[in-house]
Amino acid sequence: MPHYIDDKPRGIRKHSQVIVAPVTGAAIALYQLTLGGQNPRTAIVRKVMIYSAVGNVTVTIGLGLAGAFAAILPPFYALNLFDSEWTEDEIPEIEVAADITVESDIAGPLVMIEIEEIGT
């Protein structure tokens, strides 16, 4: 039976903690890349879950903390009191080699991501 590339994922699936996203300019770590071993891993954001009880929010996922933050994906807009999910069909395959961070235009939404880590 033939098998195709989709049968063989590039990496392993892992997840972030549920993080309370801070306000713009105060980005904090959302997912810390696995340390250890002799060689770096990279990570691809596969799923995003956001829940807000602080109003409609625009959440941005990127790299770098606080003032060094740089987005790696367009902002995610989440409606107040709705659970919002974006799955990998809707997220471009952005592979990064650093910790993933998050910020929001209003402090307080809950954010969690699933990532695929590439490496060994």
Place this chain on the structure above:
Amino acid sequence: MPQLPQIYPYKPGPIEYIAMPGETVGVWVNKVYEFFRILYIEGLPRSNPLLINLGAPGAGAQTAVTQLTLLEMPDLEFGQFRAEVLDDVEVILYQGRADQRHKLHTRVATYSRFLRREDPDGHTGEFYVYEDNYAFMQATNNTDYALTQARVAFHGFRYVLETLTQYNWRAQKLPDAWTRVPGTAHL
């Protein structure tokens, strides 16, 4: 009807050992086959110690030709390896530093992430390292942006050997049945 195991180098599908303990292999080295009996086989799982980061090539740049010290084999052993390129680079395999593997008359085939599309198990890129006939790799970044790493992961088997002095390639004293191991690029 029972069938004999079909094992041989470059076998399609997930990696398998190429001969069983007790069987005879001829390792291509110094332009002859040298003959050995396999004493012992051990798996080498894909893992962090068997991954090399060839460097951080800038846009359009190459890394240095890097010795794969992680794949060095002791005396009287050879390794059978498959490679998986993890980053968007094109990688050439050398055995010694100036001898390219997987070559045609005018071109040299490379390893890349595209390989998995047609060859998910990497059997066409299988290679062998015999004793201190070191392998080397060089990565080329064909993208228009810099890469922070150029990683290649390996897995395979190691074979512990016993010399069979009664056979000699030059004298054409050959075993009845033996498996050819392309352990070097000596041509």
